[in-house]
Each structure stands twice: as structure tokens, then as C-alpha cells.
Amino acid sequence: MSFEIPVKIGLEIHVQITALKTKLFCATKADYRSEEPNTLLCPTCLGLPGALPKVNKKAIEYAIMVAKALNCRIAPKLIFCRKHYFYPDMVKNYQISQYDGPGSTPIASNGFVRIIVDGKPKIVRIRRINLEEDPGRIHYPTGSLLTSKYSLVDYNRSGIALLEIVTEPDIESPREARIFLEKLIAILEYLGVTDTRLEGAFRVDANISVADQARVEIKNIGSIKDVERALTYEILRQKSIIQKGGTVSRETRHWDSSSKVTVPLRIKEFEEDYRYFPDPDLPPITISKEWIEEIEKRMPELPDARIERFVKQYGLDEYRAQVLVLNKWLADLFEEAAKEYNNYKSLADWLITDFLRWVKEFNVDPSRVKATPKHIVKLLKLLDEGLISVRMAKELMPKIVLEGVDVESFVKQHGFSKLSDESELRRVVEEVFREYPRAVEDARRNPKAINFLVGAVMKKTKGRADPQLTIRIIRELLQSQQ
Amino acid sequence: MQREDLISYLERLVLVRFTESERKRIMEEINKILDFFKSLDEIKELDNYEPLFHVHDIEGPTREDEPSHEVELQRSDVMLNAVLEKGYVKAPRTIEE
Numbered sequence: 001m002s003f004e005i006p007v008k009i010g011l012e013i014h015v016q017i018t019a020l021k022t023k024l025f026c027a028t029k030a031d032y033r034s035e036e037p038n039t040l041l042c043p044t045c046l047g048l049p050g051a052l053p054k055v056n057k058k059a060i061e062y063a064i065m066v067a068k069a070l071n072c073r074i075a076p077k078l079i080f081c082r083k084h085y086f087y088p089d090m091v092k093n094y095q096i097s098q099y100d101g102p103g104s105t106p107i108a109s110n111g112f113v114r115i116i117v118d119g120k121p122k123i124v125r126i127r128r129i130n131l132e133e134d135p136g137r138i139h140y141p142t143g144s145l146l147t148s149k150y151s152l153v154d155y156n157r158s159g160i161a162l163l164e165i166v167t168e169p170d171i172e173s174p175r176e177a178r179i180f181l182e183k184l185i186a187i188l189e190y191l192g193v194t195d196t197r198l199e200g201a202f203r204v205d206a207n208i209s210v211a212d213q214a215r216v217e218i219k220n221i222g223s224i225k226d227v228e229r230a231l232t233y234e235i236l237r238q239k240s241i242i243q244k245g246g247t248v249s250r251e252t253r254h255w256d257s258s259s260k261v262t263v264p265l266r267i268k269e270f271e272e273d274y275r276y277f278p279d280p281d282l283p284p285i286t287i288s289k290e291w292i293e294e295i296e297k298r299m300p301e302l303p304d305a306r307i308e309r310f311v312k313q314y315g316l317d318e319y320r321a322q323v324l325v326l327n328k329w330l331a332d333l334f335e336e337a338a339k340e341y342n343n344y345k346s347l348a349d350w351l352i353t354d355f356l357r358w359v360k361e362f363n364v365d366p367s368r369v370k371a372t373p374k375h376i377v378k379l380l381k382l383l384d385e386g387l388i389s390v391r392m393a394k395e396l397m398p399k400i401v402l403e404g405v406d407v408e409s410f411v412k413q414h415g416f417s418k419l420s421d422e423s424e425l426r427r428v429v430e431e432v433f434r435e436y437p438r439a440v441e442d443a444r445r446n447p448k449a450i451n452f453l454v455g456a457v458m459k460k461t462k463g464r465a466d467p468q469l470t471i472r473i474i475r476e477l478l479q480s481q482q
Numbered sequence: 483m484q485r486e487d488l489i490s491y492l493e494r495l496v497l498v499r500f501t502e503s504e505r506k507r508i509m510e511e512i513n514k515i516l517d518f519f520k521s522l523d524e525i526k527e528l529d530n531y532e533p534l535f536h537v538h539d540i541e542g543p544t545r546e547d548e549p550s551h552e553v554e555l556q557r558s559d560v561m562l563n564a565v566l567e568k569g570y571v572k573a574p575r576t577i578e579e
Binding site for chain 2: 029041042057060077086087149282283285
């Protein structure tokens with residue numbers, strides 16, 4: 001999709017640190033997803049008078065990891081501020097967050113993420129990363145904010161450690177937003193910070209301006225697909241205003257995922273409305289160089305480094321390396337298989353085309369894919385030895401993905417092996433010649449017409465015939481019968 | 483900003499409305515506060531001072547990521563003042579017609 005009018009998009013990504021066992025400021029259990037509403041609560045995460053927050057050390061360490069992975073500058077002190085607003089998702093009427101303004105600083109700033117758009121590298125700058133608490137979850141009785149007469153709140157989520165990652169407005173299309181988010185999610189997954197497949201673990205607000213008009217903020221987008229949809233919708237909406245000679249007004253809109261539209265929200269707050277000030281309950285925490293270095297040592301290999309290594313170690317091109325690496329489980333499977341199979345390019349091709357296609361087609365959760373690296377290696381070895389054809393390998397792939405079928409025994413049991421016995425194949429070709437005399441005539445006059453005969457042989461052998469051998473036998477027979 | 487406007491501005495920020503007599507009283511108090519804070523303008527070379535985030539010069543404590551059983555004991559009490567529906571807390575609508 002291309003947009004002739006210039007589009008500027010900045011994203012605010014909220015990521016829960018789902019790797020934590022407790023909330024950010026209290027020792028209440030963090031895994032709220034299978035719990036009844038309003039059961040994981042304590043005076044601190046409800047903000048009751050007298051309760052004191054105490055920071056989860058692990059949460060700071062994960063935030064530092066993310067900051068490092070996104071090439072950010074890390075603040076020497078961790079300072080929490082109160083951000084005040086009145087909304088039912090927050091009981092104490094302020095959120096403990098961080099402030100990027102006079103006298104205060106977020107945990108990290110000035111980073112960047114490398115992405116590749118249409119084969120070209122591009123940098124998306126990261127403005128800042130905040131460590132903050134998640135508010136409660138609002139549930140709409142009718143399923144939609146638009147039609148509900150009141151809202152229902154579950155405060156189990158309030159106080160969950162949340163990272164707010166804010167980009168500069170460097171993104172120029174909904175598709176670029178998707179590519180960026182896929183990369184970001186891969187980085188977070190490699191770090192083991194968050195499981196973005198969990199409902200609500202990953203939420204996006206998008207700022208978008210079209211043709212240098214006012215910036216519109218879209219809140220409440222819950223998936224990468226919806227980010228693309230909401231941005232596309234908003235671009236069309238703003239464009240049609242501009243084309244009618246109107247001006248886009250600066251406002252906050254809500255993405256309604258059931259009706260797939262954005263609607264204006266009542267929130268019209270300016271920064272001063274939040275009345276930010278340092279939280280007197282939380283003295284600053286020093287982030288020493290030694291601490292950062294110690295955390296860096298524990299960091300795993302990240303996507304960019306792995307892509308580079310795949311190119312060097314396995315001789316893959318950057319595109320293939322990237323497709324593998326951004327699907328961590330697939331890259332892991334590739335590396336396991338590569339220990340026993342050294343045609344790396346062929347291995348990569350089979351994984352990113354047929355294998356990945358079936359995983360997506362069946363919508364299989366990657367953790368539930370039955371195929372092991374051994375299955376893939378066996379399949380490719382049978383193919384290399386000429387015992388099965390490419391077509392057979394393609395047919396076997398879904399069985400491997402879904403059922404974890406052992407290729408070797410399957411081929412033996414079902415006679416699924418390639419027909420490369422010359423005398424047997426010759427008999428089939430002769431049969432085809434008898435059945436289609438006119439096609440044989442055609443093939444004598446026009447060499448291209450041979451394809452019909454090859455197809456007929458394939459049909460008779462259910463695709464088992466070795467194509468090269470079949471063509472050779474047909475040519476020989478055509479000549480000998482002349 | 484004019485000091486009269488400042489009062490209306492503060493009313494909006496804190497979401498309250500003052501009566502005329504309250505406005506008068508608060509105006510006087512605000513004036514005193516602002517005049518007192520003016521003394522800060524006399525400090526030179528502010529860059530030489532570390533900003534103060536907390537009145538006590540102490541390092542913020544942290545805790546390990548371990549759930550506490552004490553928390554569980556308090557759970558049943560914390561929702562006593564809420565209007566509940568199916569376990570959820572009932573709250574007003576958040577969008578205008």
C-alpha cells in the first residue's frame with residue numbers, strides 16, 4: 001500500500017514484563033490471567049492510605065536489558081513520578097510512572113531499532129522507555145465501549161510492571177509499523193522479558209499525522225494486525241477530511257476492535273493536567289555502571305547479532321537469516337537441524353517456505369509444532385538421496401508439522417517412495433503412449449508437448465515418478481518409435 | 483499568567499469549583515506562596531546543584547521478586563467499599579454520547 005500524502009507515525013508500546021512473579025511495587029502475585037477478577041489485590045496496588053510501594057528489583061533489571069537491547073542511554077538514577085488522572089482504571093487517581101521533563105528523566109532514552117523495509121535498512125529511533133505500573137483492566141458489559149452504559153473494572157492488573165516504549169515519528173506507513181513491531185517483539189522475546197501472545201501483554205497507542213496536520217492519538221490497539229488496520233482507517237479518515245478542505249483536529253481516539261473504527265474519546269488532557277511530581281514514597285534508586293555491566297553479561301544473543309551470525313556461519317543471505325531469526329522458535333529448530341544437515345540454504349528454504357506456511361495455515365502455536373529437527377533432516381536426506389521427489393516432500397510436510405510423522409517409516413509403510421526403477425517406469429510410459437496416441441504424435445512434432453505425457457505419467461504413479469528419468473524415457477521412446 | 487486567571491486554571495487542574503469568597507481567600511494564600519517562592523529566583527548557577535527528588539537523602543529500597551503470603555491475608559478486606567458485579571467493580575461510562 002502506498003500513501004502519496006506524507007504520513008508520520010509514532011508508536012507508544014506498552015509491554016507487560018510477564019516474566020515477573022510479582023507486581024512492580026508490591027509482593028502480590030502477577031499472573032492474573034486465570035484468576036477471578038479482583039482477587040490479586042493488596043493495599044499497595046489499590047493505593048490505600050498508609051500503604052508503601054517497594055520496587056521489584058527484577059523489574060528494574062528487565063527494563064535495563066530492554067534499554068540495552070534497544071541501544072538506549074540509561075539514566076544514572078531511577079526516578080518515579082506520579083501521573084495524575086481521573087479514570088476508573090486507577091483507584092488512587094495517579095499512576096506511578098516516570099516523567100520525561102524538567103528535573104526528571106525516564107529510565108532510558110535515545111535508542112534505535114534497525115528494520116528492513118523492502119530490502120532497505122531503516123532506523124526507527126526510540127525516544128524513551130518508562131518503567132511504570134499497569135492500570136486496572138476495564139471490561140465493557142456489552143463488549144464495546146460505545147454501547148455499554150457503565151464499565152466494570154478488574155484491578156488484578158493494576159500494579160503489574162509495564163514498560164512504555166516510545167518511538168520518534170519515524171514510521172511512514174501502516175506496513176512499516178508492522179515491520180517495526182515484529183522486530184521489537186522478537187527482541188523482547190529473545191530477552192525473555194515478555195510473552196506477547198498473552199492477552200493484554202502487548203498494547204499500542206499510535207500517534208499519526210497526515211500531510212503535516214494535527215497529531216491524532218489512537219488508543220487501545222491490542223495486536224500488530226489491529227495496529228495496521230487502525231492506522232489504515234485513520235489515514236483514510238484524515239485524508240477524506242483534508243480532501244474536503246477541512247482540517248484535522250488534535251484529539252485522542254479509541255480503537256474499537258469489534259467495529260474496526262476509531263471514535264473520539266473524552267480525554268482531552270494536556271501534560272500539565274497530569275501534575276507530574278516525584279513520588280515522595282519512592283526515593284531514587286542508583287543505577288550503577290557495575291550493575292548495568294553485570295546485567296549485560298546475562299543478556300542472551302539478540303536478533304541483529306544472530307542474523308549476522310547466520311549470514312557468516314551458514315552462508316545464508318540476509319533475507320533468509322532474518323525470516324528465521326525473527327521467528328525465534330524456527331531459528332532454534334534450524335540450528336538444531338543444521339547440526340546434522342549441512343545444505344543450510346536448502347534447509348532454510350524448506351523451513352521458511354513449506355514448513356512455516358503449514359504452521360501458519362493450520363494456525364499451530366509454535367510451541368505445539370510436533371515436528372522435531374530430526375524429522376526435517378530425515379525428510380531432506382531422503383530427498384537428497386533421490387528416494388522421494390520434491391512433490392512428495394511437499395506433501396509430507398503438513399503431516400510432519402501436524403502429527404510429527406516419522407518420514408522414514410511412513411515412506412516404507414505407504415510405498416510413498418520415488419519411482420526410479422527404470423524398467424518399471426518404462427512400463428508406465430509405454431502404457432501412457434498406448435492411451436494417448438495423439439499426444440504422442442503432438443510430442444513428436446513439438447518438443448514442448450512432451451509435458452502432457454510427463455503429466456500423465458505423474459498422474460498414473462501418483463506423483464512418485466522421478467521427473468528427470470521420466471523425461472529421458474519418454475524422449476528415448478519417441479525417437480525409437482519414429 | 484495573570485493571577486486571577488491562575489485561580490481558574492488551578493480550578494480546572496484539580497477539578498474543583500470555588501465560591502467567590504473562597505476565590506478571595508485562596509487568592510490571598512496563593513499570592514503569599516508565590517511571593518515566598520520568588521526567593522528561588524535569587525539563586526544563581528542552578529546547574530551546579532543536583533535536583534532534589536526526595537527530602538531524605540536515602541537510596542530507594544528494592545525487594546526480590548517473590549510473592550508474599552501476607553498479601554493474601556488482606557485480600558478479603560480490600561473490596562469492602564466497592565459496588566461489585568460478577569466480581570468486577572462497577573464504574574461510570576467513560577465516553578460522551
